[in-house]
Amino acid sequence: MMPGHRSKSEKHDGGEKQLRRDPYEVLGVSRNSTDQEIKTAYRKMALKYHPDKNANDPKAADMFKEVTFSYNILSDPDKRRQYDSAGFEAVESDNQELELDLSSLGAVNTMFAALFSKLGVPIKTTVSASVLEEALNGLVTIRPLPLGHYVSKRVEKQCAHFYSVTITEEEARAGFVCRVQSSDKSKFKLLYFDQEDNGGLSLALQEDSAKTGKVTSAGMYFLGFPVYRLDQTMNSIAAAKDPDTSFFRKLDGFQPCELNELKAGTHVFAVYGDNFFKSANYTIEALCAAPFSEEKENLRSIEAQILSKRAEISKFEAEYREVLAQFSEMTSRYAHEIQSIDELLKHRNEIHASYTITPFKRSTSKSRSKSSSKENKEDGQTREKRRPKKKKWYNLHLRVDKRKAC
Structure with missing residues (x-):
């Protein structure tokens, strides 16, 4: 320890x-x-x-x-x-x-939880303790579910419907699938129980429903080779923090399922109503995987590609972060250089303006005023020289016409 x-x-x-x-x-x-x-x-x-x-x-x-x-x-x-x-x-x-047990929340807290879930905030919920206790004490009703058949039901919120599926040795080797879907997009959990020696049931596996197109669905696949499940909650939390982190963490929730195969015998599954306020409509079916050999190989291949891509993305993240840091540094320098050049050009223009506009006007106006005053003074002196002197009245020469009598 x-x-x-x-x-x-x-x-x-x-x-x-x-x-x-x-x-x-x-x-x-x-x-x-x-x-x-x-x-x-x-x-x-x-x-x-x-x-x-x-x-x-x-x-x-x-x-x-x-x-x-x-x-x-x-x-x-x-x-x-x-x-x-x-x-x-x-x-x-x-x-x-x-994880929240909705059955233990009051009406107000349940309402807030439902609101946050509606807004896209990931909220993990757990199966009600009362349901688990009844199963552990063997107090639940179990309905038979034949292979190749489906059953449609409505389960109340925080309640569960139990089903037993019996498979042969041959069917166990071929593989087995249990799927549930809801056409009205109800939230539910698909549960698998281990059978205890005292006849009770203990919860072993749990799959939360997820939206797939126009329905919500959940499935358990026991095909004899490792099958993976994708936990969408992990990526939702990352997406809320940073889009880049969301991309690089998108496959982190891709983890192997705990069980790869089931032995021959009877197995117990349950559909648990996980809605906040209303019941959940669902259809459950159990299938032998023998007719789906091509699908099994395709699943094995695509999951191997996803694992390879997860390792590739992990290496790519380090390169991306390094280049992104360099890019951020370059864009920061780019903005700084633009500002520096603009300031230099602005200062240069101001210097040009000081030579070509302001001093020129000032010196021109002064010279013009000086020259005009000088010219006016000179013109005045010249006019004074040229102007004849006025004779006073007592120096006037008076002419008298002798031919006319006074």
């Missing part, structure tokens, strides 16, 4: 610091446990400490949070690897996403 790591947010109680416990220790599993073993341990403990069963027990409530917190780390391959190498600090555990 690994000792508990110190987390970023430490709780203080009476001045003493409480460390978070090792997630492996909390769930009672070893560090080499498989994903299925971790999931089984979590579901059993979550059912044991669920608030619905321990309404007035604060210790049970704390234990339920700790169990859920631990599972959120160990159920994610990347976060589990990061925790194993560097502890709580590496996985940013304070921001872990929790």
Whole structure:
């Protein structure tokens, strides 16, 4: 067992610091446990400490949070690897996403959850504790579902319809598929249960419905080779942060399913109504994969291509980030050089203007005023010289005509 790591947010109680416990220790599993073993341990403990069963027990409530917190780390391959190498600090555990049990929420909280879901905020939900407890105690009604047939029903919110499918040895080798779809795009979960020795059922697999064209659908494929599932929630969270991150994380949720094949015998599936306020309409069918040999090979091929593309994109991201950083640096320099050149040209024009416009006008006006005043003065002196002197009245020569008598 690994000792508990110190987390970023430490709780203080009476001045003493409480460390978070090792997630492996909390769930009672070893560090080499498989994903299925971790999931089984979590579901059993979550059912044991669920608030619905321990309404007035604060210790049970704390234990339920700790169990859920631990599972959120160990159920994610990347976060589990990061925790194993560097502890709580590496996985940013304070921001872990929790699954909501809608049956335990009040009307107001359920309304808010429905609103956020409608706005595109990814909200993970879990199966109601009461449904899991009834299944574990063997108190559920199980309907037979023949291979090659389908059943259409309506399941109430936070309730489940159980179905049993029996397959032969030959059918188990050929592969088996269980699919559910809803034409009115209802939200639901497709569940697969392990049968306990006491006759009860424990939840082993869970697939959330997703929109595919004009319907919502979910399926489980037991084909004898690794089949992958795509968790859309991971990419939705990344898309909200950054479009580039969304692209490079698009295939991170492409993870292998826990079970690749089923043995001959009877197997139990269930359809769980996951709507917030209304019931869910659905159609469920079970198929033997023997007639679909071509589809099986196509699925194997396309999933291998997706895995190859995921590795390729991971390498491409490092190159893209490096080139993007260089591009950002170049565009920043480009903008700086444009501004620098514009400022130099502007300053140059101002200098030109100081020579060709303002001083010229000023000097011209002054010279014109000086020359005009000088010319006026000279003209005045010349006119004075040329002008004849006026004779005074007593110097006038008076002519008298002698021929006329006065």
